[in-house]
Amino acid sequence: xxxxxxxxxxxxxxxxxxxxxxxxxxxxxxxxxxxxxxxxxxxxxxxxxxxxxxxxxxxxxxxxxxxxxxxxxxxxxxxxxxxxxxxxxxxxxxxxxxxxxxxxxxxxxxxxxxxxxxxxxxxxxxxxxxxxxxxxxxxxxxxxxxxxxxxxxxxxxxxxxxxxxxxxxxxxxxxxxxxxxxxxxxxxxxxxxxxxxxxxxxxxxxxxxxxxxxxxxxxxxxxxxxxxxxxxxxxxxxxxxxxxxxxxxxxxxxxxxxxxxxxxxxxxxxxxxxxxxxxxxxxxxxxxxxxxxxxxxxxxxxxxxxxxxxxxxxxxxxxxxxxxxxxxxxxxxxxxxxxxxxxxxxxxxxxxxxxxxxxxxxxxxxxxxxxxxxxxxxxxxxxxxxxxxxxxxxxxxxx
Numbered sequence: 001x002x003x004x005x006x007x008x009x010x011x012x013x014x015x016x017x018x019x020x021x022x023x024x025x026x027x028x029x030x031x032x033x034x035x036x037x038x039x040x041x042x043x044x045x046x047x048x049x050x051x052x053x054x055x056x057x058x059x060x061x062x063x064x065x066x067x068x069x070x071x072x073x074x075x076x077x078x079x080x081x082x083x084x085x086x087x088x089x090x091x092x093x094x095x096x097x098x099x100x101x102x103x104x105x106x107x108x109x110x111x112x113x114x115x116x117x118x119x120x121x122x123x124x125x126x127x128x129x130x131x132x133x134x135x136x137x138x139x140x141x142x143x144x145x146x147x148x149x150x151x152x153x154x155x156x157x158x159x160x161x162x163x164x165x166x167x168x169x170x171x172x173x174x175x176x177x178x179x180x181x182x183x184x185x186x187x188x189x190x191x192x193x194x195x196x197x198x199x200x201x202x203x204x205x206x207x208x209x210x211x212x213x214x215x216x217x218x219x220x221x222x223x224x225x226x227x228x229x230x231x232x233x234x235x236x237x238x239x240x241x242x243x244x245x246x247x248x249x250x251x252x253x254x255x256x257x258x259x260x261x262x263x264x265x266x267x268x269x270x271x272x273x274x275x276x277x278x279x280x281x282x283x284x285x286x287x288x289x290x291x292x293x294x295x296x297x298x299x300x301x302x303x304x305x306x307x308x309x310x311x312x313x314x315x316x317x318x319x320x321x322x323x324x325x326x327x328x329x330x331x332x333x334x335x336x337x338x339x340x341x342x343x344x345x346x347x348x349x350x351x352x353x354x355x356x357x358x359x360x361x362x363x364x365x366x367x368x369x370x371x372x373x374x375x376x377x378x379x380x381x382x383x384x385x386x387x388x389x390x391x392x393x394x395x396x397x398x399x
Contacts, residue, residue: 083180083182084112084181086186087147089117089118090164094353096125101355110140112142114142114145114171116144149167150170168240168285171183172251182242182245188330191392191395207298209299212238212244212289213242213307221316222236230280232290233290242308244303253266255269255295311334318384332348337349342379347388351369366393
């Protein structure tokens with residue numbers, strides 16, 4: 001009898017240890033997955049208006065996801081908000097806040113901002129945006145995130161081009177529950193409602209999953225077609241400062257590439273792509289995007305230059321024909337908001353920066369801006385200053 005009891009006790013102990021081991025292995029698996037999907041983000045959620053929906057739906061999604069969308073956003077099954085992401089590092093706080101202000105000034109539909117920033121900037125973002133909730137007429141909410149990269153290659157990604165710039169490549173993998181997203185650089189100024197560019201999602205065909213503007217309209221001054229040592233999209237490449245994405249499609253697609261005959265998913269492709277081309281790329285993550293869409297041109301929707309209007313479009317003479325109907329989004333790259341090289345761009349930035357919510361848009365934004373632009377007509381960009389205010393006037397009128 002004693003022998004049976006001992007055997008039973010040993011079996012019980014062995015079974016318990018086996019269960020404990022299995023539990024530990026399962027927990028470890030979840031933790032490993034979490035390193036990539038959770039990303040140690042500061043997910044401080046601030047809501048005004050409709051509560052945050054985790055999966056903003058894009059027309060065309062069907063089945064179980066449509067059911068989830070309807071449950072989360074009400075009986076209509078639609079999320080009316082535009083979802084905007086930005087990445088801010090170093091001295092980019094004020095520039096980013098000016099961009100966000102321009103988005104809020106003219107948008108008639110609610111906005112959600114995804115702000116990826118260095119940890120020391122989070123409190124400043126929250127303080128300013130919380131103060132805007134009290135006076136801004138446009139409903140919006142926001143979430144702040146820490147800057148994070150996959151642990152095994154974090155240093156390599158962070159030093160690529162500029163600190164934090166390559167964070168945008170990982171947005172589909174970080175924001176796994178977000179369906180569609182508009183990414184913009186910090187040096188963007190919206191001159192018309194965000195929902196107008198958001199509406200371009202409905203123009204995507206069944207294969208398209210992202211939208212960007214060409215890097216240049218004029219090949220004679222193009223950078224990629226003259227200097228690139230890697231594949232690039234189209235004749236002159238694409239610029240990633242304004243990037244509209246259907247991230248559900250992007251996560252699901254298997255991309256053709258020149259590293260293997262096997263098509264790869266987004267997350268599988270990034271690091272091998274960097275390892276292959278890191279000695280041949282100048283503009284970091286934008287170059288990687290050019291390489292990807294060179295091999296997958298059917299996946300890209302190209303929108304005109306007035307959605308991403310840069311100094312290159314006017315500093316050598318006007319070469320963005322679509323901007324004659326007005327500039328929709330101003331992109332002050334090369335630091336032109338903060339020096340004297342392109343005073344017309346700086347005038348627009350400073351007009352938006354100085355504007356205070358609640359004041360007259362016509363008296364305290366448009367009129368001072370028009371006066372400032374008159375002093376820039378000696379420059380190529382200043383000579384077409386009517387394009388800088390044409391859409392702005394319409395946006396102010398509609399507000």
